[in-house]
Amino acid sequence: MSSNYQPLTPATVAFNEQGVPVHPRYGDVYHPPWGALEQAARVFLRGNGLPQRWQGRDTFTVCETGFGLGHNFLALWQSWRTDPQRCCHLHVVSFEAHPFNRGDLAQLLGRLTGAERGLADQLIQAWPPLLPGLHRLEFEGGHLTLTLAFGQIERLARQVTARVDAFFLDGFAPRVNPQMWSRSLFGQLVRIANVGATAASWCCAGEVRRSLRDAGFLVSKAAGYGGKREIMVATLRPGLGCPIVDTRRRDPVMIVGGGIAAAGVAQALSLRGHAVTVLDPVFTAGLGAAQRGHIAVALSPVISRDDDLRARLARAGVSRALQRWQGLTGQARPWRCGTLQLATTQADALEQQRALKELAFPSDWVRWLDAEAAAQQAGVPLSRGGLWFADGQRAQPERLLEALLTLPEVYCIGKAAARLGQTDTGDWAAFDAQGSLLATATQLVLANSSAVSSLLATLTQPVSLPKVAAMRRIAGQVAYFQGGKAGEAHSVVAGNGYWLPAVTGLCTAGSTYLPDADASHLSEKALAQIAQQASALLGLAQQDLGARPGKNKGWAGWRAAVSDRLPVIGRIDGYPGLWLASGYGSRGLTWSALAGDVIAAELRGEPAILERELLRKIAPR
C-alpha cells in the first residue's frame, strides 16, 4: 500500500513582465526570454551531441527532468523527424510534478509557430488526464514514445526503468528547486543510464556540477549562447552504465494459450514487428473461441483512498486498453460508455466521496454523481448515487480476440502444448501429447491461465514459483436479459455485481463466483443468483429485469487468480526468454493490453510502462 499518497498540484498559467511563462510558487521562468526552442536546440540537443548520436542506432532514449510546457520534447521530435539518418525508435521519459491541464497547455503552446506547432497539436491531443504515475504516449506510428512521469521526481526517479542515452537536466533554478539537482536524483539517473550516456543543462552552478560528478559523470562546460556564457555538458564515466541492447533483432515469440491474456501479448508484439505463434486447441472452433458465447464484458478503473497498488495498476490497464483498442474497428472496438460504480450503502457513499476529495483526481476522469444524475448518465432508474468513470468500457470479447489474433505476423495453431523443452540452440519448444514438435521460438510466453503450473512442471529443470503454484480456478457465470426496465442502459453499472449495456438486444448481468468448482456450467441456480444480485444492484423487481432468452441464457467460464488478486506478468528469472501472463482473475480485459506492453517494453529495452514497485508486485516471483 502506498500510504504516502500525494495529490498532483497542476501548474497554472502565469507570465513575467517579459511575457515568459513562470511558475508562481518557484518564482522562476520555464525558459529564457530569447526562446524555448532555441534553448532546446543549443543546450539540450547540441549539448548531448544530437542529432549525430542517434544516427546509426535502432533505438535511442532521452530522459528529461522537467517536462514543463514540452518545448524540449517538441524540439527533439522535430529534429528527429527531419533527420534522414534518425534512429528507428526514439523514446523519451520526462518527469513533471506540476503538469498543466490540457486546456492550459493548449493555450501556452498555441503561441508556437512553425513546424513545432503541428507537433504541439498532436501532443495536446494525446495529453493524459492529470493522474499521478506513468503515462505512455505514442506518436509517429509508435516510433516515438513519450513516457510522462507525473509526480515528484524525488520519488518517481526510483520507480522508472529505462536505458537512457541522453539526459536533459531542466528544473527551475537550484536555489528554488533543489530536488531537481540533488546528488541522490543524479544517482538514480546513473542507474538508468546506458554506457556512454551524456547530460546537458543550462545550469552550471558549482554545486550541481559537483553532485553530477559525484554521481558518476565527467562534467565540463561548453560555450553558451544568448545571455548565457557557458552551459554544462557531461558524459557518464567509463565503466558505468547498462550495455546498449541491439534492438534490431526481432525474436520470434511463441504464446501458449489463446484467450484474453494471449491476445494482449500478441498485439503488443505484432505492433513491434515480432512474429508470434499462438497455440490453443480452441482455435479449431475459431479464433475467438476462448470467449465464445460471452457477449459482453466490462473494464473499469477503480480508486482507493490511498491510491493503492491495485488502483494504480487498474488505472494503467484501462488506459492501455484505450490506447490499444480504440483504434480497432467494428464490434472489436470496446465502447467507451463509462462506468457507474454505485455506492452499496450510505457509508460506502460517504467513503467514495471522501476518497475523491483526498485523491483530488480530475473530475473528467472520475466524479461523484447523486442518484438522479447517475440514473441519467446510465440510462436506468437508480435510487443511489456513485462514482462515474468516463473511461469505463464495454467490450465484446469474442470479436476483440478475433481482431487481435489476426494482426500482422500473428499465426494461430489449433493445438495444445503438452510439454515444453529447449532446442540445442537454446530456443523454446512446445510438443503435443504425442511428442510431436508444434513450434519453437526464442521467447515463450505462457498465457494458458490456471494450466501454467502443470506446463512448467514438464520442463526438465522445473521452475519453482510458489505464487503461481497456489493459483486457484474460480468458476463463474453471467446471465442475459432482454428488454426490461434497464434494457436501455448506456453505461456499465457496477456494485455488488454488474449490468452491461445490451449487445444485439441482450443485457449482460454478472456474475457468480465458485472457487474450486469441478466444472463451470450454466445452471438454473446460477441464473437465479445472478437475477437476484442484478435486481438488488439496480433496485428493480426481478420481473422488471426483462425476459430470459429461450436459448442464449448466459455464459459459463473460468477465472484464474492468485491470493492478492493481481495479475502475474513478467519474465521468469533464471529462465532466459520465458515469460508469464496469467492470473487475470475477474479483470482479464483490464490486464490484457497492459501485460502486452509490460512484456514487449522489457523485451525491446523500451522504458517500462509501469513503476518498478508495480512491476515487482505482479512479477511471477
Ligand SMILES: Cc1cc2nc3c(=O)[nH]c(=O)nc-3n(C[C@H](O)[C@H](O)[C@H](O)COP(=O)(O)OP(=O)(O)OC[C@H]3O[C@@H](n4cnc5c(N)ncnc54)[C@H](O)[C@@H]3O)c2cc1C
Ligand atoms: C463469468 C465470468 C465473467 C467475467 N466477466 C469479466 C468482465 O466483465 N471483465 C473482465 O475483464 N473479465 C471478466 N472475466 C474474467 C476473464 O474472463 C478472465 O480474466 C480471462 O478470460 C482470462 O484470460 P486468460 O487468457 O488468462 O484465460 P482463458 O480465457 O481461460 O484462456 C486460456 C486459454 O489457454 C488455453 N490453454 C490451456 N492450456 C493450454 C495448453 N497446454 N496449450 C495451449 N493452450 C492452452 C485454453 O484453451 C484457453 O483458451 C469474467 C470471467 C468469468 C468466469
Ligand SMILES: C[S@@+](CC[C@H](N)C(=O)[O-])C[C@H]1O[C@@H](n2cnc3c(N)ncnc32)[C@H](O)[C@@H]1O
Ligand atoms: C524549467 S521548467 C522545464 C521546462 C521544460 N523542459 C520545457 O521544455 O518546457 C522545470 C519543470 O520542472 C518541474 N518540477 C519542479 N520541481 C519538480 C519536482 N520535484 N519533480 C518533478 N518536476 C518538477 C516544474 O514544474 C517545471 O515544469
